Amino acid sequence: MKGASALDSASHSEGLRSARPSQLPIEDYAIIGDCRTAALISRDGSIAWLCLPNFSSPSVFGEILDERVGGWFRIKPRGHFKSSRHYIADTPVLETTFETAQGAVRVVDLFPVGGGIDTLQPMREVLRLVDGIRGELDLEIHIAPAPNYGRTKPRLTRRGQLGWCFNWYNELLAVRSGVDLRRTGDALHASVRVRAGERICLSLSYAKDDVGVLLPVELIAQEHLDRTLAWWQSWAKRCTYAGPYKAAVLRSALTLKLLSFSLSGAIVAAPTTSLPEAIGAGRNWDYRYCWLRDSGWTMQALVGLGFQAEARQFLSWLLHATRLTWPELQVMYDIFGRTRLREQELKHFAGYRGSRPVRIGNGAYRQRQLDVYGEVVFAAHAYVEGGGVLEPVECRLLKGLGEVVCKQWREPDHGIWEIRGAPRHYTFSKLMCWVALDRLLKLDEKKVLRLEKLRGKFEKERGELSKAIEKYGYSTAINSYTLSFNGESVDASLLLMPCFGFKDAHEPRIRSTYDRIWQRLGCNGLLYRYERGRDALPGKEGVFGICTYWAVHHLASRRDFGEAKRLFEHALTFANEVGLFAEEFNPENGAALGNFPQAFTHTGLINAALAMERA
Amino acid sequence: MFERISGSPACLVLWGLIATVAMTSILEGSRGFGFSRMSLPFLLGTFVSGNRKLAFVLGFALYTLGGWLFAFLYFLLFASVGIYTWWLGALAGALHGLFLLVAVLPLLPFVHPRMASEYHGVTSLRELEPPGFLAMNYGYGTPVATLLGQTVYGATLGGFLQLQHAMSG
Numbered sequence: 001m002k003g004a005s006a007l008d009s010a011s012h013s014e015g016l017r018s019a020r021p022s023q024l025p026i027e028d029y030a031i032i033g034d035c036r037t038a039a040l041i042s043r044d045g046s047i048a049w050l051c052l053p054n055f056s057s058p059s060v061f062g063e064i065l066d067e068r069v070g071g072w073f074r075i076k077p078r079g080h081f082k083s084s085r086h087y088i089a090d091t092p093v094l095e096t097t098f099e100t101a102q103g104a105v106r107v108v109d110l111f112p113v114g115g116g117i118d119t120l121q122p123m124r125e126v127l128r129l130v131d132g133i134r135g136e137l138d139l140e141i142h143i144a145p146a147p148n149y150g151r152t153k154p155r156l157t158r159r160g161q162l163g164w165c166f167n168w169y170n171e172l173l174a175v176r177s178g179v180d181l182r183r184t185g186d187a188l189h190a191s192v193r194v195r196a197g198e199r200i201c202l203s204l205s206y207a208k209d210d211v212g213v214l215l216p217v218e219l220i221a222q223e224h225l226d227r228t229l230a231w232w233q234s235w236a237k238r239c240t241y242a243g244p245y246k247a248a249v250l251r252s253a254l255t256l257k258l259l260s261f262s263l264s265g266a267i268v269a270a271p272t273t274s275l276p277e278a279i280g281a282g283r284n285w286d287y288r289y290c291w292l293r294d295s296g297w298t299m300q301a302l303v304g305l306g307f308q309a310e311a312r313q314f315l316s317w318l319l320h321a322t323r324l325t326w327p328e329l330q331v332m333y334d335i336f337g338r339t340r341l342r343e344q345e346l347k348h349f350a351g352y353r354g355s356r357p358v359r360i361g362n363g364a365y366r367q368r369q370l371d372v373y374g375e376v377v378f379a380a381h382a383y384v385e386g387g388g389v390l391e392p393v394e395c396r397l398l399k400g401l402g403e404v405v406c407k408q409w410r411e412p413d414h415g416i417w418e419i420r421g422a423p424r425h426y427t428f429s430k431l432m433c434w435v436a437l438d439r440l441l442k443l444d445e446k447k448v449l450r451l452e453k454l455r456g457k458f459e460k461e462r463g464e465l466s467k468a469i470e471k472y473g474y475s476t477a478i479n480s481y482t483l484s485f486n487g488e489s490v491d492a493s494l495l496l497m498p499c500f501g502f503k504d505a506h507e508p509r510i511r512s513t514y515d516r517i518w519q520r521l522g523c524n525g526l527l528y529r530y531e532r533g534r535d536a537l538p539g540k541e542g543v544f545g546i547c548t549y550w551a552v553h554h555l556a557s558r559r560d561f562g563e564a565k566r567l568f569e570h571a572l573t574f575a576n577e578v579g580l581f582a583e584e585f586n587p588e589n590g591a592a593l594g595n596f597p598q599a600f601t602h603t604g605l606i607n608a609a610l611a612m613e614r615a
Numbered sequence: 616m617f618e619r620i621s622g623s624p625a626c627l628v629l630w631g632l633i634a635t636v637a638m639t640s641i642l643e644g645s646r647g648f649g650f651s652r653m654s655l656p657f658l659l660g661t662f663v664s665g666n667r668k669l670a671f672v673l674g675f676a677l678y679t680l681g682g683w684l685f686a687f688l689y690f691l692l693f694a695s696v697g698i699y700t701w702w703l704g705a706l707a708g709a710l711h712g713l714f715l716l717v718a719v720l721p722l723l724p725f726v727h728p729r730m731a732s733e734y735h736g737v738t739s740l741r742e743l744e745p746p747g748f749l750a751m752n753y754g755y756g757t758p759v760a761t762l763l764g765q766t767v768y769g770a771t772l773g774g775f776l777q778l779q780h781a782m783s784g
Contacts, residue, residue, distance in 0.1 A: 161736035
């Protein structure tokens with residue numbers, strides 16, 4: 001039976017009304033996941049974001065976007081407490097320690113790694129284990145799911161010894177625990193005292209379209225934890241990176257893996273929607289999709305760290321999911337390769353710290369970005385450089401992209417930053433068109449693919465692109481390459497020119513562009529992505545996380561390791577204490593801004609580290 | 616005897632299969648459309664295997680075989696009363712569905728080796744959610760979808776015989 005709408009009813013639940021006075025900073029969250037979906041858990045023990053069954057499905061816990069009706073799963077000490085947290089070594093299993101004057105407990109949060117299709121494991125499972133480690137501590141447990149972005153009221157039923165079940169539509173969220181959970185409105189609540197040496201276990205198992213699986217949580221908790229730790233630690237051992245800052249690189253790799261969707265090979269930009277780029281300014285977007293602009297650097301990161309299987313899966317997704325639009329490419333696709341990502345506003349959500357609107361879907365999918373052709377070809381080239389082999393059909397698809405570049409590079413687009421409004425001739429888009437043709441020619445030289453008659457055409461167009469960039473994309477007035485042709489402003493993507501091999505890093509034009517970028521975009525040792533006021537959106541966005549790592553990459557290609565190292569270490573200080581990065585930061589206080597954690601920033605970190613290691 | 620009722624055993628087997636396909640499509644479709652989470656093939660398959668993949672494959676095979684076998688019982692029913700109409704088939708299907716909902720499915724927690732029970736709770740072997748009254752644990756739309764599927768099954772078989780008799784008579 002269809003669930004009833006909660007919006008019509010003033011009281012979804014008594015529990016849902018008990019809103020907290022203010023929301024925690026974005027950096028106070030950490031991610032756990034199972035490569036299908038992910039949850040954000042706050043420093044104070046609340047699962048404040050979880051979409052089920054997949055990344056881009058509607059939220060079941062959405063407290064981070066609305067403290068009243070978003071839904072949550074809290075395990076929190078009563079009264080004043082201190083908390084600290086970390087990931088268990090080489091895993092995304094989160095360990096949070098709560099301390100009060102009376103005692104301390106450790107909460108371990110994870111998505112257990114299942115035994116696969118050969119068992120009757122639940123479709124999705126979240127496991128929370130609470131261990132008393134000192135004295136005794138009173139905990140409040142509150143489970144208040146709000147499915148379908150808080151628009152559907154779940155039916156809560158008690159099933160004897162089987163525990164509590166939340167049902168809506170054809171979905172089931174079964175709560176299993178030895179704790180005596182009591183119904184409070186449409187939510188579950190318990191107050192428990194945990195003494196040193198005691199353990200309590202709570203499990204959420206989710207099913208859609210299927211018979212639910214109920215877990216004997218007390219019996220299987222340790223086994224699930226051990227199996228999950230072993231699986232992730234074994235995965236982390238495959239990382240071949242042996243350079244400096246290994247802990248940060250590995251945490252970024254684990255985060256990238258968490259953001260990958262194992263059912264297709266796609267990698268989402270972030271697991272969240274509408275965490276604001278500027279508080280209260282409307283710069284709130286849904287990032288639970290796959291941006292092709294990230295694909296080149298993502299591939300380079302995977303290959304560079306030795307994750308060849310993930311690289312293969314990602315390339316397969318890139319080339320096969322995009323077949324619906326081939327030979328043309330959209331800016332983004334969803335995790336299954338679907339192309340229509342209609343943007344809607346969730347008007348009933350208050351937004352993170354009041355930042356409205358809360359958007360689902362992303363209207364930018366309609367934009368045209370010519371740089372994506374270069375990104376996809378660059379990704380394929382990086383894959384081959386890492387020892388991968390392209391299938392004949394993939395070579396044909398790549399050649400088709402080259403032909404589109406030849407036809408379209410003279411046209412304006414919206415550029416890498418998706419600046420809404422009239423299309424323009426963005427210099428970075430032209431650069432990436434050059435990269436597309438250049439890498440296709442290189443693949444032809446290596447006999448990976450056969451361009452045959454296209455070779456001459458691609459060479460000619462690559463030359464034309466180079467001339468156009470030099471003629472129109474460089475301003476002698478400011479001694480710099482520019483954001484767009486015949487412009488006078490700069491953007492941080494121009495730092496990548498030497499990294500793509502367009503020009504040598506020591507060339508005067510490249511050096512002066514680097515200086516100009518820092519002069520115009522630098523702030524407290526970090527970089528804005530473009531000059532303020534360029535996007536005509538209200539509010540002031542933060543500095544853009546990946547741009548500093550691009551600068552490090554740029555310096556490494558110039559072999560200026562001292563400065564690269566200093567900048568890299570400065571950028572690392574903007575991670576939260578568990579090593580996660582947002583998309584942007586407030587340059588004044590370092591607060592994280594935008595969707596979190598952000599794959600783009602983490603790939604930037606990995607590639608900057610790899611560039612320093614290799615140079 | 617079956618030849619006298621249905622023209623030829625091959626026809627009977629064919630229409631038994633068509634009726635099973637129609638019923639399965641309705642029941643499985645109801646999951647996709649969000650009315651129910653019940654999968655009878657899966658429940659059947661987990662009788663013999665704790666491997667989800669194997670349970671689905673075996674369950675579908677057993678379920679299809681069961682659908683065929685039940686078609687013979689339906690044909691016997693038509694022959695015993697001498698009425699060969701779609702509505703008698705529909706009525707028999709609806710009664711069959713009702714029996715499934717009120718008697719067979721509630722019995723599962725006691726006989727299914729992998730199903731949990733509200734009396735015994737959950738064990739490491741018995742982890743499957745039980746159906747509950749009218750199988751409504753699997754969604755309030757489950758009784759409707761089950762009755763509809765079974766009714767269509769019976770009506771298909773009865774309709775086939777009605778057509779057969781009209782053509783031969």
